[in-house]
Amino acid sequence: MIDGRLLVERSIPWGLVGGGLGSQIGYVHRSAALRDGSFVLMAAALDIDPERGRSFGQELGLSAERCYADYRTMFEAEARRPDGIRAVSIATPNNTHFEICKAALNAGLHVVCEKPLCFTTAEAEELLELSRAKQLVVGVTYGYAGHQLIEQAREMIARGDLGEIRIVQMQFAHGFHSEGVEAANPATRWRVDPKFAGPSYVLGDIGTHPLYISEVMLPDLKINRLMCARQSFVKSRAPLEDNAMTIMEYESGAVGYLWSCAVNAGAMHSQKIRVIGSRASIEWWDEHPNQLRYEIQGQPAQILDRGMPYLHLNALHDDRIGAGHPEGLFDAWSNLYYRFALAMEAADRRDAHALRDIRYPGIEAGVEGVRWVENCVRSADQGGVWVDYR
Structure with a gap:
């Protein structure tokens, strides 16, 4: 890890829901996901105000056409693109997690979700069953566990x-x-x-x-x-x-x-x-x-x-940087994100053995x-x- 090698075969095209201008946790997600090259930000629905979200997305280097007004529009539009996103992170208030996570899984996307995953065990178990049926990874950001x-x-x-x-x-x-x-x-x-x-x-x-x-x-x-x-x-x-x-x-x-x-x-x-x-x-x-x-x-x-x-x-x-230098939040989150990426790759190639060997806070942890x-x-x-x- 200390030499910064790319740990996945190819960077995963990635989208973000929430985490717009002024969002501290949005910056943490972006920094962690992009740090090792495991993910590349290609699309986003960053804000309930579409114009503010589009403006901030373009500041981050996204094209205007891939700065979406809402997550449903993003999932539908990206599914039609040959270079569409394969994974999405959810950095929105708690009451939206269940419906966005469910929609993402139904759109065939891997998910990284803020906690709590949802409000009830019944909802959490529904997402668990859906992720298993779709053979998709759901990661939950218990950041310091990394x-x-x-x-x-x-x-x-x-x-x-x-x-x-x-x-x-x-x-x-x-x-x-x-x-x-x-x-x-x-x-x-x-x-x-x-x-x-x-x-x-x-x-x-x-x-x-x-x-x-x-x-x-x-x-x-x-x-x-x-x-x-x-x-x-x-x-x-x-x-x-x-x-x-x-x-x-x-x-x-x-x-x-x-x-x-x-x-x-x-x-x-x-x-x-x-x-x-x-x-x-x-x-x-x-x-x-x-x-x-x-x-x-x-x-x-x-x-x-x-x-x-x-x-x-x-x-x-x-x-990442050898003994003696301080590490903390960003490093722990970055460790989780590269594990999420490895798990998503293993799931995409249906490599159950490799997937079992990757430890990360997944859907079971969210449940x-x-x-x-x-x-x-x-x-x-x-x-x-x-x-x-x-």
């Missing part, structure tokens, strides 16, 4: 370095919405409106990120039941929560705790995961992504640094994120009771 030290943690746990897993402590608890900032910020306002955000705010918007990282690190750990309590400390956000605590019991007997919060005043990002075993623990914090803390009971704590030769080969494979939010809301709305995970 960081190589997550791979290192997965390998250490798998080979038994931590012993028997007992506790998984997760959090994503920033403080930027500790006041009602949405009154003056449209980009935040829709996130706290049930019509656009769905049944939750922080559970779906940020809580599913460390949840998926835990699933990468601990693929065999399955939730048996959970209990969730949620609050709206900024009262105008009710019924959506800006703080939630979820306790999970796993089938193995291990327990998990996940704090989802947007009112942790003074905190920057504070996405952390700590996995505690019978003989050792590991901890990763996205504000210090170059280090994985490894603590063996009775020994001095160790700091494992990204890019060093003592790491597992899977962690070294995703290294699980929706299922987790749904169960958390069900528990919280019953007064914070235990609910069976289904």
Whole structure:
């Protein structure tokens, strides 16, 4: 990876829905997708204002005829072109994800979708079945899961370095919405409106990120039941929560705790995961992504640094600039996007064996994120009771 070679046979013609002028996440998608040459942006429906979207698309180097007024027009027009797009990313508000993803799959396109994938498990499973029937890839942007030290943690746990897993402590608890900032910020306002955000705010918007990282690190750990309590400390956000605590019991007997919060005043990002075993623990914090803390009971704590030769080969494979230089959000997202591209290529050539060997947050991860939010809301709305995970 460090030499920047093209990892796919040919760059995948790619389209973008949403992510127009002023969209931070749109820039992250474009930067990640285009960085390694895995994708090339050929078409877009960037904005609900067609003229604004067309103008911005042309600034990005698109031809005016491929800057579309809406996603349906784009899918239909691109399907008629010999050089039409083969994949599309969806960077729109939550309430549109299901219908756009479904339309893209029906148009024969691979999809990369923002999370949550949709609002209900039933909708998520419908997309799962459709993607399987069409033999198309759906990637979900749990961005930090692409960081190589997550791979290192997965390998250490798998080979038994931590012993028997007992506790998984997760959090994503920033403080930027500790006041009602949405009154003056449209980009935040829709996130706290049930019509656009769905049944939750922080559970779906940020809580599913460390949840998926835990699933990468601990693929065999399955939730048996959970209990969730949620609050709206900024009262105008009710019924959506800006703080939630979820306790999970796993089938193995291990327990998990996940704090989802947007009112942790003074905190920057504070996405952390700590996995505690019978003989050792590991901890990763996205504000210090170059280090994985490894603590063996009775020994001095160790700091494992990204890019060093003592790491597992899977962690070294995703290294981009060598040890010592900082890496973070864009690098992790770029790692996900090249994996999405490899999966799309494998799916197109019907190479099931290769597809099985490519790990990325796919449609199953999207389904699980929706299922987790749904169960958390069900528990919280019953007064914070235990609910069976289904």
